[in-house]
Amino acid sequence: MGRRKKGRDISGWLVVDKPAGLTSTAVVNKVRWAFDANKAGHAGTLDPEATGVLAVALGEATKTVPYVTDAMKAYEFTVRLGQATNTDDAEGEVITTSDNRPNDDQIKEALSGFVGDIMQVPPQFSAVKIDGQRAYKLARDGEELELAARPLWVEELLLTDRPDADHAVLEMTCGKGGYVRSIARDLGQLLGCFGHVTRLRRVWSGPFDLQEAVTLDRVEELARTPELDALLLPLDVGLADLPHVTCTDQGAARLRNGNAGMVVAHDVEYGDECWASYQGQPVAVGRYKAGELHPSRVFNL
Known part of the structure; x- marks a missing residue:
């Protein structure tokens, strides 16, 4: 039986204004500790002496990291x-x-x-x-x-x-x-x-900019508080470059089990990669084919 991951099941993005003198990994570790999150990652390494936007993903948002890493x-x-x-x-x-x-x-x-x-x-x-x-x-x-x-x-x-x-x-x-x-x-x-x-x-970096960034000092100051949680951006911000479709009731249930599910789509072509939501919550990313989304990533929110 595998060991249970430590930390909270909390998902979303935090945009950090990375200071000079720290590696990107060190910043991620500090953010993960501050949120007591069970999982964290970043979208695009900055050199230790570089500063600026470092987008840190927590929990299920780590599944959207590739879409931000690939962005302009x-x-x-x-x-x-x-x-x-x-x-x-x-x-x-x-x-x-x-x-x-x-x-x-x-x-x-x-x-x-x-x-x-x-x-x-x-x-x-x-x-x-x-x-x-x-x-x-x-x-x-x-x-x-x-x-x-x-x-x-x-x-x-x-x-x-x-x-x-x-x-x-x-x-x-x-x-x-x-x-x-x-x-x-x-x-x-x-x-x-x-x-x-x-x-x-x-x-x-992609959908994230300095205007919404928080300093690492501020993160440490608010560590383990509801005020820090309030700074977290939604998971789907990391999917801004993908088309959006919505799930039917049955489609959402099927997608959450990893199966193709019915979605309602506008301006989406056959084979396009897009993300699906149900009642405002992200459900999956996948390929749109003939009225269904075939999932490649499923979010457990």
């Missing part, structure tokens, strides 16, 4: 020009320098080459797996890694500020799997001046 995201970051580091951020060692400093027009022209469908090589110090091991662990051991380029969709990449000749502030909107550090590295190489990230902040 936006970042604001500062690039230090004239220096390359081994980690492509300010935490690493400076390995190359240059006295060359591009002007604003040169930066804007170079940025156009990073918009649309691009191929991006992850940083040496990244969580990419190589033969079952994380790249950053191998890099720490001094290994030179040959990381394969990966496709990335960049919706927009703009120069928004130029505090001085050594720094450029950029904003990027991109799809899943983007490395801001790689953008800074490759931009610096293209401009012939080298570059690395000194500051990174995620301003929104």
Whole structure:
């Protein structure tokens, strides 16, 4: 007989304004403790020194994590020009320098080459797996890694500020799997001046943005209280990018047992992935086929 999970059966999303100096996993663990939740996860890792939107899912909301992870995201970051580091951020060692400093027009022209469908090589110090091991662990051991380029969709990449000749502030909107550090590295190489990230902040991720984010200090202050529970967003917020259908009485019962069930749908095509609710409660995610939803995920709420 399996051991019973510790914690409450509580489900929903909490948007945390992640502070610098903590891993995303550490933030999730603190949120899980504060809610005394039996399960928690996050939608999209932020580097330890990065700040901003980290969407934490509790309970049944963890089943919706992939839909937020796959969604578009936006970042604001500062690039230090004239220096390359081994980690492509300010935490690493400076390995190359240059006295060359591009002007604003040169930066804007170079940025156009990073918009649309691009191929991006992850940083040496990244969580990419190589033969079952994380790249950053191998890099720490001094290994030179040959990381394969990966496709990335960049919706927009703009120069928004130029505090001085050594720094450029950029904003990027991109799809899943983007490395801001790689953008800074490759931009610096293209401009012939080298570059690395000194500051990174995620301003929104899918349906979640900073306006609804709560600080980790506030989470700890309200830990184990009804006031903290009141900050939790509904599970279905994580399904905002999917079409919505509603269940019939019989359809809801069948879906909750993992079977295809009748739904009422509008503007949904055969084979579309969508989510179904019954009396305002999320029931399942699945594929719509001939008046029925064939579930891939069922919510136990």
